[in-house]
Every structure is written in C-alpha cells, then in structure tokens.
Amino acid sequence: xxxxxxxxxxxxxxxxxxxxxxxxxxxxxxxxxxxxxxxxxxxxxxxxxxxxxxxxxxxxxxxxxxxxxxxxxxxxxxxxxxxxxxxxxxxxxxxxxxxxxxxxxxxxxxx
Amino acid sequence: xxxxxxxxxxxxxxxxxxxxxxxxxxxxxxxxxxxxxxxxxxxxxxxxxxxxxxxxxxxxxxxxxxxxxxxxxxxxxxxxxxxxxxxxxxxxxxxxxxxxxxxxxxxxxxxxxx
Numbered sequence: 001x002x003x004x005x006x007x008x009x010x011x012x013x014x015x016x017x018x019x020x021x022x023x024x025x026x027x028x029x030x031x032x033x034x035x036x037x038x039x040x041x042x043x044x045x046x047x048x049x050x051x052x053x054x055x056x057x058x059x060x061x062x063x064x065x066x067x068x069x070x071x072x073x074x075x076x077x078x079x080x081x082x083x084x085x086x087x088x089x090x091x092x093x094x095x096x097x098x099x100x101x102x103x104x105x106x107x108x109x110x111x
Numbered sequence: 112x113x114x115x116x117x118x119x120x121x122x123x124x125x126x127x128x129x130x131x132x133x134x135x136x137x138x139x140x141x142x143x144x145x146x147x148x149x150x151x152x153x154x155x156x157x158x159x160x161x162x163x164x165x166x167x168x169x170x171x172x173x174x175x176x177x178x179x180x181x182x183x184x185x186x187x188x189x190x191x192x193x194x195x196x197x198x199x200x201x202x203x204x205x206x207x208x209x210x211x212x213x214x215x216x217x218x219x220x221x222x223x224x225x
Contacts, residue, residue, distance in 0.1 A: 032211045043115070043201055043216035051211050090154070094210040098144070098167065101154040 002093045006102035019078040023091030033074040034092040115217035132187040134202030142208035143185040148199040161208045
C-alpha cells in the first residue's frame with residue numbers, strides 16, 4: 001500500500017523567495033511520484049513526475065523536485081516565487097495501486 | 112474541445128432529485144476516473160474504468176452510479192444524495208490505468224446538495 005504525507009497545510013512565502021513544499025511517501029514497491037497544482041475553481045494540473053532514472057525532475061513553471069529514496073521524500077522547490085504560483089499543491093504516489101494523494105498544501109505568495 | 116471537459120460546472124440539487132454529471136476526454140486515453148474532493152480531506156478515488164470496464168469501486172454508496180458507454184465518455188448518476196455529498200467532483204483520464212501514467216483532470220463539477 002502507498003501513502004503520502006504533506007508537511008504543512010499552508011505555506012506562505014514572499015515574492016522572489018524560495019518555495020519549498022514537503023512531501024514524504026510510503027510505498028512497499030518502487031514508487032512513481034507526482035506533483036499536481038490546483039488553481040481556484042479548476043482541476044488538477046500535472047507539474048512534474050518521477051518514474052525512473054534521474055532523481056532530480058524538472059517540471060513546468062520553474063518547479064523541480066528531487067526523489068530521495070533514503071529519506072522517502074519528494075520535495076517540491078522553486079528558486080523564486082511569483083504571485084501566480086499561489087495555489088494548492090498536491091503530492092501523489094502510485095506503485096501497485098491507483099494514485100494516492102496527499103491532503104495538499106496551500107501556497108500563498110506575499111507581495 | 113481539448114483535454115478533459117466536465118459538465119455542468121456547478122449543480123445545486125435537492126436530496127430527492129436525480130441528476131447526472133458528464134465527463135468527456137479528447138486525449139484518446141483508455142482509463143477514466145471519478146474523484147470526490149471535499150474541503151480539508153484528501154482526494155477520494157471513487158471509480159476507475161479501463162477500456163469501458165469498471166475495475167475499481169472504492170466502497171462508494173449506491174446513490175452514486177457510474178456509467179462508461181465508451182472510452183471517451185464517463186457519467187456519474189446521482190440520486191437521493193445527502194448534504195455531506197456536497198463537494199467538487201473531478202473526472203480524470205490516463206493513457207492506461209497502470210502505474211506510472213499521469214492523470215489528466217477536468218475542471219470539476221461543484222455539487223451542492225440542499
């Protein structure tokens with residue numbers, strides 16, 4: 001079985017500051033990991049995914065995430081926050097089951 | 112139309128009504144999904160269809176009834192709902208239901224049960 005824990009239901013950063021959203025997973029098989037973003041009144045949009053190979057994954061809008069097996073983590077980062085990054089972010093894992101999502105982290109960006 | 116579309120975007124219904132949610136994917140995918148998104152709760156997977164066959168039903172109450180007439184269309188039929196069923200219902204599709212394939216989501220239907 002798989003599970004995901006997102007640390008911090010709400011993260012607030014200043015515009016131009018580093019964005020760090022934390023995700024830890026549990027999986028009994030090699031995991032596939034995803035980050036999705038949800039803007040108000042919209043569905044989820046894929047930011048990036050890790051399947052196999054390179055552990056540093058680059059996604060859209062300047063986001064990237066690093067798969068660290070030893071820490072069972074897949075944290076999402078962006079060097080410089082933009083106002084348009086304000087949204088809800090979801091980490092998800094799958095291995096031998098359908099996608100399992102975390103509870104989400106709401107990112108606020110302060111001007 | 113591109114991607115995954117859902118209609119209606121908003122729905123208000125009484126507990127005795129019958130309504131249906133519609134989802135259509137224009138991506139040529141083989142798998143489709145219904146999710147329920149409630150405030151402060153993780154996304155809940157409700158149903159999975161693969162090549163028009165239901166392959167997963169996560170203990171969803173019988174007042175929710177899915178239908179997949181072909182690989183591009185997915186419906187969720189609703190009847191005698193409860194106020195706690197108010198939520199955002201999201202449809203998604205993927206190339207295959209196997210792990211590793213990302214899911215593409217529609218914009219959702221905001222359902223309010225009065």
